[in-house]
Amino acid sequence: MDALAEIDLNLMCDEAVRDPHTYFGRLREQEPVFWNERHRAWVITRHADLSTALRSSQLTAERISPFTSAVTSAAASDEVDDTFRILEDWLVFKDPPEHTRLRKLVARAFTPTVVRARTEEISRTIRQLVAELDGEADLIREFAYPLPAVIIAQMLGVPPADRDLFKEWSDKLTSLVFGAYGREDRFETAARGMIELRDYLVDLIGQYERHPGDNLISVLLEHEDGDTLSRQELVATCTLLLFGGHETTTNLIGNGMLALLSHPDQLALLRAEPHLIGPAVDELLRYDGPARATVRMVKDPHEIGGRQLSKGDRAFLVNLSANRDPEAFEDPDRLDIERRPTNHLGFGVGIHYCLGAPLARLEGQLSISALVDSYPGLELAADPDTLDWHPTMLSRGLVHLPVRTA
Template identity: 75%
Template sequence: MSIETDVDQNLICDEAVRDPHTYFSRLRDVDPIYWNARHRAWVLTRHADVGAALRGTDLTAERITPFASAVSTAAASDGVDDTFRILEDWLVFKDAPEHTRLRRLVARAFTPSVVKARISEIEQTITELVADLDSSADLIQEFAYPLPAVVIAQMLGVPPEERDLFKKWSDQITALVFGAYGQEDRFETAAAGMLELRDYLVDLIEHYERSPGDNLISVLLEHEADDGDVLSREELVATCTLLLFGGHETTTNLIGNGMLALLSAPDQVDLLRANPDLVGPAIEEMLRFDGPARATVRLVKNEHMIDGRTMSPGERVFLVNLAANRDPEVYADADRLDVERRPTNHLGFGVGIHYCLGAPLARLEGRLAISALLDRYSNIELDVDPASLDWHPTMLSRGLVNLPVGLSV
């Protein structure tokens, strides 16, 4: 077996998008620390290497500034430049100590008590969405997408009649943040969505500054660290765009990928129906088996070696979460969904200082959503061949475009 003959160099080729587990498994077998000349990036696929890289300090998350500077000035409008400036303030693109500072200021909005206080609100949203499903339904467009979008909008204090605005803006930003390399106009498209979202949030923040409410914006506005530190207005706007974007993309894909995995393993559906308390471990197994994070991108900060390969400052690195989570050196029968597995060391939400801030909320929504579907419908079946399903062709995320199902009570 050789890289040249057995692995397509395009990391978002058709196979890598539709069946990344097979694609990256081959790459892991042939060369787990691989220099991909097409993308000018290292590709790491073993659990130990990906975990160590995420925990270590040899790589940097600060990739927006060099990426923005690499964009041709002829192709970059003022709107694109403004978009990059907003992204630069996202805490996911920061290293310590700035990341530590921002995370400390934002974390108050996602404490267990804050998330727990939203349970009844989330359950009500789920109940309404489930009740609206017909016998033939698209679980992505009619359930998995609107659920977290509504929840994060509620948490931010967005009026119900204005929540549909965010779908368009989020879709536009996705192409840039998650790496839709085949979309030639992704910079201008993302800029249009980001700047409209920014202007909307500036007005919303000003409203809650005058009249605080029961929402995350009001919490972030009132929060001061022990040393008196606060989020600047630019940081607050950037944080709200991150929460709105990240707060529903990840959860949508967790629910969608998780339901597809279950429906492709009827014995696991039966096991979960017979043992509803397994839904917590089942969510962890879904995150391992086919989680929403396809890969995490970093830049080399310090020259270092892995298995004799020298990584030099400035080089790009793709840490493939999906491949790490199917590593047979870590998980027995790794390609089988097992809702009783309890994989506490999976990398579905990352690890280290950049561990997903919204993980508790995503887990909660996932548990409640999947439990509600199984409780409401005695039979849920795929309406199409799984091989015909379309996946979003992005480098960093793993998510279905649609999930047609037949439902019976």
């Protein structure tokens, strides 16, 4: 471990939050698989190792139960207990066969046909928010943050008057799921938000059970090959759709716009050739996507990158580092919207590949296109080096993104 002597092994140190590509790049070069005693976890940073690990049945996504045991003793309450019971039913925290069954039932809500059918509704929402930007604006607070929560609320069938509540509930969940450091009350805050959201969803699900509508809840209530989601599973799935459809898409748009505005040549290319928006979004996911790391637990002892992992160990799979690995991408620190990086790990890989990827791509493409088209003079209103990033272990997102629209 002498190779790491000059590196701060606090994965939430200032450099790791502010400039994680440089920080994890050094780790990838010097010790691509190492045991981090401070965090009591393996840190894995190479693309090839992540690709293997994310597909491996020797690692498990079922990490809520051990986390619950560690947390509830320090933050015990009925609300906290109920919150973790809901999280345990999220399919992202399941292994086969439970994961296989749940994914099959939930995937009905994200088929290409379902997503395409929402394009005009999503475009209308985006145009409305874009039109409200004027002069100097905070692109996170005024656009990238409210947009995904409004869209998933629309898709779930939430009445317009209640959609602001969804943004608040999602914000409370973020501090728990993504591991917000410096928030001593994050468990209690998340629990209050989760219970309020659960109670709201129980009523909404009951409404659409009696009177189905054109929304995802009605789709998820349907039977598939004689099976259907239980009420508990349906509530958990709706909370996951809200959370998964909000935080990561906000950061995709925010990080993506920062990257484009910091690379005028690439922004100009996108303006000149708008058909590149598809590969551009995938390149932005690779270059500085919202997924900082993925957590897995070791189910069976095995070796990765020449290191022996033991049963019960925790592992941080650093997606952000893998997406800048020179063994996988030529000139990886260069933004190139013509690259077409089909092997990036922004949405993961394997059985846990992001179920909402088609929707996230659509929102990213429509949002970035609308901003670029609507404001030819759009520019940063702050030095990129002075911008603040949320100090979370598993995600990467800006606190604010000040811009001038003209």
